[in-house]
Amino acid sequence: MNKQPKAAVIMGSDSDFPVVKKCIAMLKKFGIEADVNVISAHRTPDAAEHYAKNAQANGVDIIIAAAGKAAHLAGVLAAFTTLPVIGIPMKSSTMDGLDSLLSMVQMPKGIPVATVAIDGADNAGILAAQILSLKYEDIQPKLAQFKADMAAEVEAKNKAIREEAANV
Numbered sequence: 001m002n003k004q005p006k007a008a009v010i011m012g013s014d015s016d017f018p019v020v021k022k023c024i025a026m027l028k029k030f031g032i033e034a035d036v037n038v039i040s041a042h043r044t045p046d047a048a049e050h051y052a053k054n055a056q057a058n059g060v061d062i063i064i065a066a067a068g069k070a071a072h073l074a075g076v077l078a079a080f081t082t083l084p085v086i087g088i089p090m091k092s093s094t095m096d097g098l099d100s101l102l103s104m105v106q107m108p109k110g111i112p113v114a115t116v117a118i119d120g121a122d123n124a125g126i127l128a129a130q131i132l133s134l135k136y137e138d139i140q141p142k143l144a145q146f147k148a149d150m151a152a153e154v155e156a157k158n159k160a161i162r163e164e165a166a167n168v
């Protein structure tokens with residue numbers, strides 16, 4: 001297959017970027033191109049519709065949408081495409097992200113959004129890689145390595161803590 005894996009990473013505001021960039025970094029780690037845009041379901045609804053309707057034709061394999069407060073972006077994008085949509089609820093208001101989480105996760109039957117944790121940008125990138133690995137098999141060994149590295153890190157921490165605990 002010649003095509004490279006491509007994820008759309010859409011955020012409702014540039015104020016979401018400090019968190020969203022962790023998702024972009026994760027996608028890059030797995031060799032997935034990120035098409036990054038600021039599009040708002042409320043402030044630029046026509047752009048949201050246009051992007052989602054044309055995403056598949058533009059080579060996008062999966063959509064990741066980050067939004068806060070009344071976080072309708074992921075759901076609106078999902079309404080206009082059959083591509084899988086992952087939502088990142090942002091902690092961007094006085095309600096600490098619970099508002100975003102509930103807005104995003106409580107989708108009506110028929111239009112699912114795979115919602116990760118509040119500010120869970122890393123996991124959104126990993127989940128996208130796992131889904132895309134079904135189509136792009138090159139991603140599979142990278143995911144396996146990622147898990148092995150994580151396990152080795154925890155084992156090192158375990159060893160260090162056991163040594164420290166023995167000397168308390």
Ligand code: RP5
Nearest residue numbers: 012013015067068069090092
């Ligand atoms: C949402 O409102 C955005 O996704 C952001 O999390 C939040 C605040 O946006 P700004 O007012 O900073 O543009 O639409």
